[in-house]
Amino acid sequence: MTTTTHFDVLIVGAGISGIGAAYHLKTYRPGTTFAILEGRESIGGTWSLFQYPGIRSDSDMPSFGYGFKPWTHRKAIADGHVIMDYLRQTVTENRLEEHIRFGYRVLGAQFSSPEGLWTVTARHPGSDETVQFSARFLFLGTGYYDYEAGFTPEFQGVEDFAGQVVHPQHWPQDLDYTGKRVVVIGSGATAVTLIPSMAGRAAHVTMLQRSPSYVFSIPAEDAIANVLNKVVGPRRAHRITRRKNVMLNRGIYQACQRAPKLMRKLLIANVRRQLPKNFDVDTHFTPRYNPWDQRLCMVPDGDLFKVISAGQASVITDRIERFTKTGILLESGQELAADIIVTATGLNMLPFGKIQLDVDGQPVNLPDTTVYKSMMLSGVPNLVFAVGYTNISWTLKVDLVCEHFCRLLDHMDAHGYHTVEPVLRDPDMQRVPLLDMSSGYVQRAIAKFPRGGTSGPWTVQMAYEKDVERLRRGPVTDPALEFSVHQAARLAS
Numbered sequence: 001m002t003t004t005t006h007f008d009v010l011i012v013g014a015g016i017s018g019i020g021a022a023y024h025l026k027t028y029r030p031g032t033t034f035a036i037l038e039g040r041e042s043i044g045g046t047w048s049l050f051q052y053p054g055i056r057s058d059s060d061m062p063s064f065g066y067g068f069k070p071w072t073h074r075k076a077i078a079d080g081h082v083i084m085d086y087l088r089q090t091v092t093e094n095r096l097e098e099h100i101r102f103g104y105r106v107l108g109a110q111f112s113s114p115e116g117l118w119t120v121t122a123r124h125p126g127s128d129e130t131v132q133f134s135a136r137f138l139f140l141g142t143g144y145y146d147y148e149a150g151f152t153p154e155f156q157g158v159e160d161f162a163g164q165v166v167h168p169q170h171w172p173q174d175l176d177y178t179g180k181r182v183v184v185i186g187s188g189a190t191a192v193t194l195i196p197s198m199a200g201r202a203a204h205v206t207m208l209q210r211s212p213s214y215v216f217s218i219p220a221e222d223a224i225a226n227v228l229n230k231v232v233g234p235r236r237a238h239r240i241t242r243r244k245n246v247m248l249n250r251g252i253y254q255a256c257q258r259a260p261k262l263m264r265k266l267l268i269a270n271v272r273r274q275l276p277k278n279f280d281v282d283t284h285f286t287p288r289y290n291p292w293d294q295r296l297c298m299v300p301d302g303d304l305f306k307v308i309s310a311g312q313a314s315v316i317t318d319r320i321e322r323f324t325k326t327g328i329l330l331e332s333g334q335e336l337a338a339d340i341i342v343t344a345t346g347l348n349m350l351p352f353g354k355i356q357l358d359v360d361g362q363p364v365n366l367p368d369t370t371v372y373k374s375m376m377l378s379g380v381p382n383l384v385f386a387v388g389y390t391n392i393s394w395t396l397k398v399d400l401v402c403e404h405f406c407r408l409l410d411h412m413d414a415h416g417y418h419t420v421e422p423v424l425r426d427p428d429m430q431r432v433p434l435l436d437m438s439s440g441y442v443q444r445a446i447a448k449f450p451r452g453g454t455s456g457p458w459t460v461q462m463a464y465e466k467d468v469e470r471l472r473r474g475p476v477t478d479p480a481l482e483f484s485v486h487q488a489a490r491l492a493s
């Protein structure tokens with residue numbers, strides 16, 4: 001016989017989002033029972049999975065950290081292990097470990113409207129057997145990409161290469177690149193992080209890119225935040241620094257939207273200043289797209305430019321013809337010798353950790369759904385998900401979603417409701433991709449995701465200040481939300 005364990009809320013994922021949701025439930029909904037089902041054996045999600053040299057945030061940590069837990073570390077752009085320490089502290093300080101069940105990969109979740117309940121099927125740790133849970137609400141903190149495999153394009157002749165090919169998502173812990181010639185394929189956040197970290201120890205690191213990205217130097221330490229921490233104490237300092245950083249980052253983003261030509265000039269001039277006079281900035285650091293059509297790549301204290309200037313790293317902008325026994329043959333005819341090739345070619349985006357959702361026996365086809373306030377799905381009752389911002393810190397959004405979720409539960413309790421479902425009543429409303437970015441990893445996968453709408457609560461706002469109004473200050477009720485009492489309770493009354 002299958003036994004089913006019941007919780008009021010089941011959170012899926014113990015990354016920064018799932019831990020944030022657990023904190024909010026424990027703090028603001030003390031009577032609510034909840035558990036986190038985590039498919040891996042560790043908390044941290046992204047920050048425990050990625051183990052490549054130099055792994056770090058590219059957001060400032062006062063805004064990437066939680067609103068409720070001050071960031072006190074000296075460095076605002078933090079290394080992966082420091083982020084992991086911060087997450088472990090959050091778990092310990094709030095006694096969240098007792099709620100986390102490791103090794104439970106959620107495979108499917110079926111909602112029954114008559115019962116007002118989710119039945120969640122998860123793979124039992126260490127076996128192929130499955131186990132069931134039931135819950136009133138599901139909170140999906142599953143991140144946005146496939147944990148099993150990163151993205152690698154098909155390269156001709158890979159099998160001929162005598163050296164080692166490594167993807168950053170599966171970094172071998174014993175990889176010794178001392179004195180080796182390393183080629184890093186890619187021009188995104190991962191490539192610009194890896195290159196300065198490997199340079200110096202490797203014989204030489206070559207960044208091989210098909211086309212350039214915007215690379216922007218930011219201070220690794222925030223001098224103002226560090227002074228404030230001493231003068232006004234961590235809590236006030238955290239509040240002030242978050243506000244300052246949100247304003248600054250939003251200001252840069254909005255300037256890029258309003259005056260792309262000017263911002264393009266400024267960004268490229270900033271790169272030019274940090275590289276030797278004869279460096280070909282036009283070829284290697286002048287993108288074809290406008291700033292923020294794709295994520296800006298941040299480099300702390302210009303570390304990438306320093307290793308290029310020192311001759312420890314170089315950039316080649318070209319296309320790959322094929323891998324050879326000794327390296328890579330480029331379309332230009334040039335041959336690049338390599339001992340190690342790192343394919344920093346990105347992620348495979350994936351919605352909701354591959355969980356198959358069903359409502360009353362009907363499978364949910366995610367692209368047919370429309371997001372409500374970017375936290376719920378049309379036609380899917382009692383489900384909240386955490387997908388953060390792509391143009392500013394992810395966690396700023398997740399904090400707001402968690403607050404709104406707790407208020408929604410308060411409202412439902414106060415009125416005796418059991419289910420809440422966003423209902424899209426205008427079938428003609430134009431729908432748009434959930435993420436409006438031209439990056440390859442987004443374009444490859446966005447059709448599998450739910451879509452955004454173009455009016456009312458269906459719009460996707462990549463704007464923190466608007467979400468503060470919508471999610472923190474705005475009401476939890478909305479004409480698009482249908483609340484109900486489930487059948488069993490109606491019959492009993």
Ligand SMILES: Cc1cc2nc3c(=O)[nH]c(=O)nc-3n(C[C@H](O)[C@H](O)[C@H](O)COP(=O)(O)OP(=O)(O)OC[C@H]3O[C@@H](n4cnc5c(N)ncnc54)[C@H](O)[C@@H]3O)c2cc1C
Nearest residue numbers: 013015016017039045046057058059106142143353393394
């Ligand atoms: C290398 C890298 C650097 C980044 N840097 C930044 C940055 O500086 N700033 C920023 O804003 N964003 C950054 N991001 C985006 C980043 O992923 C998010 O900001 C944030 O860490 C996501 O947290 P999360 O908890 O939502 O998801 P994740 O960190 O992806 O965690 C999801 C968790 O859910 C679990 N899970 C997934 N599916 C299932 C399932 N079916 N069953 C059970 N468990 C499941 C996973 O095992 C994982 O533990 C970065 C991403 C990467 C890859």
